Amino acid sequence: MPTLIVVPDLTGAPLAALKEWLAISGPREDALLLRLLAAGYETCARFVEPSAMPADWAGLPSALAEGIVRFAAWQYRERDGGVDRPPPAAIAALWRPYRTLRL
Structure with a gap:
């Protein structure tokens, strides 16, 4: 059974970081951006092990937070592309x- 991942509140700093990355200033896309951030957080948690993820955004190491924002930005930009490309390396x-790593 997969581990349940609890996504922290992504409003505030995480949403602001994503909007800055995408150069979006208004609130019209906020609901979509929050869903993309949540998907990025869950993807990161599965990649690094859910137990390694802190309970709140402020506790995330900056590299994990930056990767989540970049993943969400990539999803936003690829949403209408129709091309099945992997996320940026x-x-x-x-x-x-x-x-x-497990041996």
């Missing part, structure tokens, strides 16, 4: 140091 590079 820079995202995994930001998250990889926090990944637990």
Whole structure:
């Protein structure tokens, strides 16, 4: 059974960081951006192990937070593309140091 991932509140700083990254100033897209941030947080948690994720955004290492914002921005930009491309390698590079390897 998959581990339940609890997504913290992503309004405030996380949403502001994503809007800055995408150069969006108004609130019209906020609901979509919050869903994309949540998907990015869950993807990161599965990549690095859910137990490695803190309970709130402020506790995230900056590399994990930056990767989540970049993942959400990539999803936003690719939403209408119709091309099935993998996320940019820079995202995994930001998250990889926090990944637990199993032998």
